[in-house]
Amino acid sequence: MKRYAAYKTRSAPASRIVGAVALALAVTAYLSKRFGFVDADVFALSLAGAGVAALLAIGLALIAFQRIWAHGGPGLPSALTGMLLAAIALVAPGIILGMLVLQAGPDDLSTNRLDPPNMKIQALSEEQPFLGWFNTSLETHLWPAITQVTGSEPKTTGRSRQYPDIVPRRYRIPPAQLHAAGAKAVDTLGWVVVDELPPDLLDAPTRLQAVGTSRLLGLKHDVSLRIRPDPLGALLDVRARSQTPLKDLTGNADNIRLVFAEIDRVLLETYGDLARLSVDEDELEDEPEIVPLQEPRDTIPLPGFKPYFEEEEGPEVDDFGLTDLEG
Incomplete structure (x- = not known):
């Protein structure tokens, strides 16, 4: 009996590899930022790269599912593994993006x-x-567009929000x-x-x-x-x-x-x-105002008598030897 070669899709192993790379990039970016090895821009760009790689892995897994359904053959475990790794890798970028968009607190x-x-x-x-640039784009483009579509009130930015x-x-x-x-x-x-x-x-x-x-x-x-x-x-x-x-x-x-x-x-x-x-x-508002007993004066009040201080008798001051200086 003649055997035909089983159909093998290349999308399934590619999805697994790309998903593993996305997860490794996301974990490395998070640990590097948590312990202060990279700045915020590098961290955000690394997470963006991990997110793009994760979406690519999910797309390759979906292509693998379609081809396996149509032609049969192995590759289903690799496609499932790639999709799972990509979903885990998307958690960190999703959380960061959600906090940037939804938690628009003041800087x-x-x-x-x-x-x-x-x-x-x-x-x-x-x-x-x-x-x-990302925060400025959110305030100038995203929220006005959402306001026009939904017809809701404009979202208050962090600087105008009252606490x-x-x-x-x-x-x-x-x-x-x-x-x-x-x-x-x-x-x-x-x-x-x-x-x-x-x-x-x-x-x-x-x-x-x-x-x-x-x-x-x-x-x-x-x-x-x-x-x-x-x-x-x-x-x-x-x-x-x-x-x-x-x-x-x-x-x-x-x-x-x-x-x-x-x-x-x-x-x-x-x-x-x-x-x-x-x-x-509230306690400060309820305190009574202090009212002066007399009307304010235009001039400084002066005493009605001249103070007298009795001086003690002391030794007379001599001329400190002025004759020597004159000589």
């Missing part, structure tokens, strides 16, 4: 938007042109004690202090700047604490700024909330009663 957020705390270290976003809980906070303790609580909170969060103005007096203004790292992608962000004296005690302003346009599971708003929560925890452990230390904005 720079402060409790005081008119006068934010200063930062010593500049952000590195200007050194990442690909991600900067009602991100406001300055007042405490009924001196600035030096609040600075100590802020320094302990930053140390507990595992952030590295890069700039500090420690208090030299109890009521002197202070500042503290630290660099934190996100847990998922290892992204860097700067957090600055500014403490100034206030009639009620101390006024705290916090500013958080991303060093990259990439997004993680937590944004700058969450970083500021994390600082507030950790400072509250430190003060609660130290003083035991946080209600008597923190001051809400």
